[in-house]
Amino acid sequence: DQQVKQNSPSLSVQEGRISILNCDYTNSMFDYFLWYKKYPAEGPTFLISISSIKDKNEDGRFTVFLNKSAKHLSLHIVPSQPGDSAVYFCAASPSANQAGTALIFGKGTTLSVSS
Amino acid sequence: KAGVTQTPRYLIKTRGQQVTLSCSPISGHRSVSWYQQTPGQGLQFLFEYFSETQRNKGNFPGRFSGRQFSNSRSEMNVSTLELGDSALYLCASSSAGGMNTGELFFGEGSRLTVL
Numbered sequence: 001d002q003q004v005k006q007n008s009p010s011l012s013v014q015e016g017r018i019s020i021l022n023c024d025y026t027n028s029m030f031d032y033f034l035w036y037k038k039y040p041a042e043g044p045t046f047l048i049s050i051s052s053i054k055d056k057n058e059d060g061r062f063t064v065f066l067n068k069s070a071k072h073l074s075l076h077i078v079p080s081q082p083g084d085s086a087v088y089f090c091a092a093s094p095s096a097n098q099a100g101t102a103l104i105f106g107k108g109t110t111l112s113v114s115s
Numbered sequence: 116k117a118g119v120t121q122t123p124r125y126l127i128k129t130r131g132q133q134v135t136l137s138c139s140p141i142s143g144h145r146s147v148s149w150y151q152q153t154p155g156q157g158l159q160f161l162f163e164y165f166s167e168t169q170r171n172k173g174n175f176p177g178r179f180s181g182r183q184f185s186n187s188r189s190e191m192n193v194s195t196l197e198l199g200d201s202a203l204y205l206c207a208s209s210s211a212g213g214m215n216t217g218e219l220f221f222g223e224g225s226r227l228t229v230l
């Protein structure tokens with residue numbers, strides 16, 4: 001049973017517009033969430049994270065929103081740039097205080113930003 | 116600062132054989148995690164080592180094993196290879212000690228093809 005779901009396999013956006021990537025989770029014990037970006041032939045790179053005690057975290061063009069009651073988080077990229085074209089993975093951790101780094105990943109959403 | 120290094124980058128094996136993959140973490144990082152990436156399942160957690168001890172283990176059969184050396188370098192081994200083991204195997208290192216911040220630094224992966 002998939003605990004972290006990214007229901008949209010792909011998303012296409014025009015340069016300069018907003019990209020919204022969504023992620024749902026089922027395990028209410030998750031309390032730390034992360035987004036990773038992956039380019040072809042490279043390993044995933046950390047993008048942004050959010051703790052369950054917050055509902056929003058911003059870093060430049062990237063903002064992550066968390067709705068705990070809905071078990072839903074989203075990544076907003078504004079404005080989108082062609083270099084943002086990549087696969088985006090949502091990941092969850094059982095606890096920010098738990099030793100270990102056993103992240104649960106979604107299957108990813110491929111973002112394509114056209115110029 | 117050198118990143119996470121994985122070797123070999125590509126390899127082809129036949130069913131029934133075994134394979135050993137190697138990972139050198141970022142200098143100073145003591146935690147090493149392994150993930151399997153397949154098109155259908157996304158990234159799935161295999162195991163995590165910290166200070167030469169397995170700290171977490173994912174839901175994979177016993178054919179998948181690993182170890183960590185005193186210099187934090189890690190190896191994973193897959194015995195009696197099956198066709199379904201064909202995947203990208205990603206190693207990630209973290210400076211996290213007792214706290215699970217989740218920010219992992221991934222290598223480029225080892226692409227295993229089982230024929």
